Amino acid sequence: MTAVALRPRFFGAVGGEVRKVSRQLSFWLMLLGALVMLGVITLAVSGAEGLKSQLNSDPTGWAYNELEVFGTLFQIGSGIFLLIIGSRLIAMEYSSGTIRILYARGTGRLQLLLAKMLTLAIIGVALLAGFIVLAFAILAALVTSLHGNLDPVQSFSNAFWADFGRWALVQGISMGMAILMAAAAAGIGRSLAFAMAASLAFFPADNFTNILEQLAVRATGHQHPWMDISTYQLGANLNVLLNLLEPTHRARPAFASPLIPVDLTHCLVVVGVFALGFAVIAVARAVRPDVLE
Amino acid sequence: MAALQTRALSKSYGSRLAVDRLDLEVERAELFGFLGPNGAGKTTTIRMALGLIAPTNGSVEILGLDVRRHRSEVLPRVGALVESPALYGYLSGRDNLRVIGSQLGRVSEKRIDEVLEIVGLKGRDRDRVRTYSMGMKQRLGLGIALLNNPELLILDEPANGLDPAGIVEMRDLLRNLAAEGKTVFISSHVLSEVQQICTRVAIINHGRLVRLAPVAELLQDGGEFEVKVDQPDELVAALKRQQWGGEARSEDGLVITAAPDGRGRSLIKFLVDNGFTPDAVSARHRDLEEIFLTLTEDPVK
């Protein structure tokens, strides 16, 4: 073997990152937790009243209900999962000092960051695909047990399937935002504890701000500027994105939404600006010349 | 072409100058010692050599190429251990080698086995690194440095955390690597660690190069003499008036002094000519440790 033949390779790096994640106990524990939650939700759903009659009378409405329940579970779960895995994957290199080994090998600073983000994106996509397969298997079993066969699925409207596609798209965007935020938090703090705390606190804080704004409106008797602020919050905009994408605006946001209605363009611009901001922070912190860890 | 060359390399942290216009040239296949007390600037120099921090001034060339401009070509040919080994504690020793190996490109399981064998971690490679002793971590760090079969090894205080037996093993290992034609650059604040294996040493203090010389030469020069006379105090006073005698002092009734042009016979002639006929004059035995201490005591000398 010759040393000269070895060059830092991007996809090799992705393989290494996958190994780092897959050896983390927390990764598997969280997946296990997700399965347990899925089981609990399944039990709750299958015990719901009028389930059978709704399936027979309004199969599409039934399908939308299930999408809402299972979809909300995924939205929360995937966000927390990627924020933890992501901030850990990036920040642990600083905390453990291994960043200096990687850089001292000639790995590019940007290349390492991109390899990590791509790894997280692959995990996110796999998570979404796995969840969809699992959720459909559960629902198929449910339909079969309620109806004796899968015929009601045939009568889910085309609009439902299109909205389901939009839901998946929104999940992709949300997961992308979680990855970018984790990268930014890890870049700012360059420590495991900070990155985890910051990225996990962001969305609860974001939702809580929404409540504060409502209180401020009541306390001051003025709607401005409190309600305006809410239209520029990331969480609130992500929460209404699916609804805005749907032609029938059917989806109900599970959490805080902007206190003044926003349109799709506004929503996408806000999300895009946050994405850009997180990306700039992550890159700017990663390419700093001095590595003192 | 030098394996490692620094030119007027400087680094300041704010107003503190950690490395000050350092010129080093390390030949290929050389075992080179980089010595200095704690805080002398060894790690800072090594971090600059590895492209981890940007020099404030000057440049580093490795294997003939500027590190900053050609880092992705040069650094894969270098193996390095910087300060205490940085490892993934939750991964096994073998997985540490694997994940670093995947960063490098293709490192085969066979090579990983070889490296584990070399650093003597064969039986423990499936255990989590968190459970390793300091010495084992140091050896795994060395294993990571060796993974890509590098042409140049840069090791920052590799003996830290090793027990005496481990230090001996490390020495043998480094000698073998040098015998294979690899260049080994090793820093230390303990001279005895490098004295026995290095062909040349650079000594730095306060970021500045104090001395760069073959070990043998260091041992020879700076030689002082012990003089036994009846009037040591008068002699010291007389010596101090000489250009070469500024360091003269008396210790336990003996006068310790340098000699004119470094030679014993010139010293004896001086003594006789000045009425200090000695009872005895002998070359003072100095070991490297002492030379190291005197060199690093007084940076302006």
Ligand SMILES: Nc1ncnc2c1ncn2[C@@H]1O[C@H](COP(=O)(O)OP(=O)(O)O)[C@@H](O)[C@H]1O
């Ligand atoms: N990140 C840093 N910020 C400020 N000063 C530093 C930093 N790293 C090292 N120094 C200073 O630079 C000098 C050289 O340090 P270092 O290169 O670590 O020495 P050595 O490795 O020889 O013990 C010391 O005075 C140290 O305090």
Ligand SMILES: [Mg+2]
């Ligand atoms: Mg040091």
